[in-house]
Amino acid sequence: MSPQDSWPFVLLHGGGVQLSKQDFSKHPETVDRYLRGASRQERRGQIESARKKAVRRNLEPKGPRKKGWDALGEEAWDDMGLDANERIMPIDENDRRKDLARAVFAPPRETELGTSMPGTDHPETAVRGTVLTVNSGLCTVETGDGSPLPCTIRSSITAAETGFTNAVAAGDEVIYTPGVAGAGIIEQVLPRRSALTRQDVFLKHLRQVVVANADQVLIVASWREPVIWLELIDRYLIAARRSGLGAVVCVNKVDLAESLAEVDGAMQPYRELGFEVIKASARTGQGIESLRQTLEGKVTVLVGMSGAGKSSLVTAVQPGLTIRTSEVRAQSGEGRHTTTQAALFRLANCGAVVDTPGIREFGIAGLTRRELGGYFPEFARATVCRFADCAHMAEPDCGVQAAVASGAIARSRYHSYTLIYAALPL
Ligand code: GDP
Numbered sequence: 001m002s003p004q005d006s007w008p009f010v011l012l013h014g015g016g017v018q019l020s021k022q023d024f025s026k027h028p029e030t031v032d033r034y035l036r037g038a039s040r041q042e043r044r045g046q047i048e049s050a051r052k053k054a055v056r057r058n059l060e061p062k063g064p065r066k067k068g069w070d071a072l073g074e075e076a077w078d079d080m081g082l083d084a085n086e087r088i089m090p091i092d093e094n095d096r097r098k099d100l101a102r103a104v105f106a107p108p109r110e111t112e113l114g115t116s117m118p119g120t121d122h123p124e125t126a127v128r129g130t131v132l133t134v135n136s137g138l139c140t141v142e143t144g145d146g147s148p149l150p151c152t153i154r155s156s157i158t159a160a161e162t163g164f165t166n167a168v169a170a171g172d173e174v175i176y177t178p179g180v181a182g183a184g185i186i187e188q189v190l191p192r193r194s195a196l197t198r199q200d201v202f203l204k205h206l207r208q209v210v211v212a213n214a215d216q217v218l219i220v221a222s223w224r225e226p227v228i229w230l231e232l233i234d235r236y237l238i239a240a241r242r243s244g245l246g247a248v249v250c251v252n253k254v255d256l257a258e259s260l261a262e263v264d265g266a267m268q269p270y271r272e273l274g275f276e277v278i279k280a281s282a283r284t285g286q287g288i289e290s291l292r293q294t295l296e297g298k299v300t301v302l303v304g305m306s307g308a309g310k311s312s313l314v315t316a317v318q319p320g321l322t323i324r325t326s327e328v329r330a331q332s333g334e335g336r337h338t339t340t341q342a343a344l345f346r347l348a349n350c351g352a353v354v355d356t357p358g359i360r361e362f363g364i365a366g367l368t369r370r371e372l373g374g375y376f377p378e379f380a381r382a383t384v385c386r387f388a389d390c391a392h393m394a395e396p397d398c399g400v401q402a403a404v405a406s407g408a409i410a411r412s413r414y415h416s417y418t419l420i421y422a423a424l425p426l
């Protein structure tokens, strides 16, 4: 085993982001502390005591606020069924929790840009950067010249204050002091535009921010090998919609298609719904220029089945960039877990892609059957069903089923609807 194999922090290969043990060796105490997991336990302790305090005061944050979507007007949070844990929470919910947590747990912080930052001896050297990865409280921050800087997090920034189990996530814009000897300190996390969250691996009743400040989700599906799975695309579209993030569908491996017309045929319903659909082949280069343009200037979260070709596409868009990260293991009271970390990779065209190894199949848990139809906007075009509460499954005089029969609604989309419907709780 090489020394790097035993190194417990995420190591990013290529893409100009490569940290070695040496980067941290100048900080033996810090490294030692993290190696022993002390910091993580401390943070867990802080979160737990903050939570208990809130419970005692009967102030535990309420469940997610109900948020309407189109005509849905229903609770649209929580998880999808596939991988259970993931969801995207828009910033207003995050802000609400932050405000509550702040009011309960902490005095107001003087943390606006340009004001003094608590806990730092070097506020005059503080600069702004983007968090590339976070692992057990150790971050890599993209510095002004684009190079990654290992950073710890100022202890005054507590997770409890943010309402999540982690204070800092990949994609966060932060103020950091470069520090000395090649390691910096994050002093402040700037307000987020969006937050993709999931259930915390250890504290199941709490949520963890996986990606901050994403703009869109790129749903990568392969035409063959593995064969295209439209239901998964439809689930991702629901998840993106619930998050308020844009979505683009990229069908990869079109070199394996008999004809591009068959790909176009299958994807036509998505085009009709207004989604951009990119036909791509990382192998032949087809569609790569379109993909590059779609990624330009945006923070894009990559989702899709393993093997669909996400990393191949990123490499095709930017030769030399590889998004594969090594496996990271974390220790908890419940034993050993493999945790998966999101990692942000800057593109040359001012965009960034975020690879989220653990949330490639993020779920729709929490969605109810009654809400599902609202996520199929084309159903609204159908004639009114006989029953106001029609589930469009086997009811008589159902406008949706009639529209499917007449071809006005795509059979494949309706098929996904019935599969997802059956998978959702009553
Ligand atoms: P990921 O798990 O989604 O990141 O998928 P990878 O990028 O690792 O690709 C999985 C496999 O699909 C690899 O063996 C690639 O060589 C292959 N692959 C990726 N893109 C294409 C493509 O456009 N056409 C074909 N035929 N194979 C591809």
Ligand code: ZN
Residues within 6 Å of the ligand: 385, 390, 391, 392, 393, 395, 397, 398, 399, 400, 401
């Ligand atoms: Zn109906």
